[in-house]
Amino acid sequence: MAKKEYKFNPQTLTYEVIAAPFQVRFYRLLRKILIGFILVSIVNFVFSYFFYTPKMYKINRDNSELILKYDLLQDKINAASQKIKEIKQRDIQVYRPLFAADTLQLSGIYTEYPNKKYAAFAGDHFEPVMQAAWKDLDAMTRLIYLESRSMDELQLLSQDKEKMALSVPAIWPIDKRKLRGSIGAFGGRNHPILGRYIAHKGIDLGAATGTPVYATGNATVIVDKNGGSGYGKQILLDHGFGYVTRYAHLSKVLVVPGQQVKRGKVIGEVGSTGRSTGPHLHYEVMYMGNNVDPINYFRRDMDEQEFERIIASAKETTYEAD
Ligand SMILES: [Zn+2]
Known part of the structure; x- marks a missing residue:
């Protein structure tokens, strides 16, 4: 409570309250609000430091779920990568030798993209998880491209296969x-x-x-x-x-x-x-x-x-x- 100011009135022989000027009253109100705000903030800060608010509880739970889902995704990516590698192996060891084709070499197919491609994740709390998944997906995409190129080539060779079978020397030159x-x-x-x-x-x-x-x-x-x-x-x-x-x-x-x-x-x-x-x-x-x-x-x-x-x-x- 702000102090009230009084003034003695000789006529009524009483002390009368002097109304403070408007500016002073406004200033006092502002001060009260400000102090109240600071106090609430301090309490809130101290409280939230030791206790989670319901909203933070929710965010935290969502984050844990997200990490779990990313782990599952990573497992799926690993399984798919493994399949592509098996296809590549079969291509090299079975399909290409059928057509006497050498192993297909495409430059840069096993080179990782520069880190700046993943700059969007830099500094992110989940950077390691996200970056690993993206890098694996990119590597898989490159292998798929390699295999599709190989299949294209084998398709062309298979069209030639009939011609090859007729051309390669295969009979006695005399009866x-x-x-x-x-x-x-x-x-x-x-x-x-x-x-x-x-x-x-x-x-x-x-x-x-x-x-x-x-x-x-x-x-x-x-x-x-x-x-x-x-x-x-x-x-x-x-x-x-x-x-x-x-x-x-x-x-x-x-x-x-x-x-x-x-x-x-x-x-x-x-x-x-x-x-x-x-x-x-x-x-x-x-x-x-x-x-x-x-x-x-x-x-x-x-x-x-x-x-x-x-x-x-x-x-x-x-x-x-x-
Ligand atoms: Zn001879």
């Missing part, structure tokens, strides 16, 4: 029933004419002069040298997919360079031209520039009927360049 004597094997041997040990880059198939020689896979004729070298008259066929075949010591060459030939097409006739002791076909298979054993490229499961069917269908072929 097996017309073979004479034993087969000159691939690898090292004492050369019958040169009289010294040299590598034999193909196999020798003895047969009578004039025996038809077949293209062992769909190909383009790339060379047709008539004599000159030790190979005599020879044909080289480019099958694509890294494969080239050579047919040497021929008596006749029936194709020209640039010509497209189908598997089973008669391309020449057995002879004994070049460095040869008697009529035979010298047959080579090269893969990526290296000579490989042609025996491995004769389809073992092919019976005579199938061989004849291939030869017959080659006769009807319509896509030769000539």
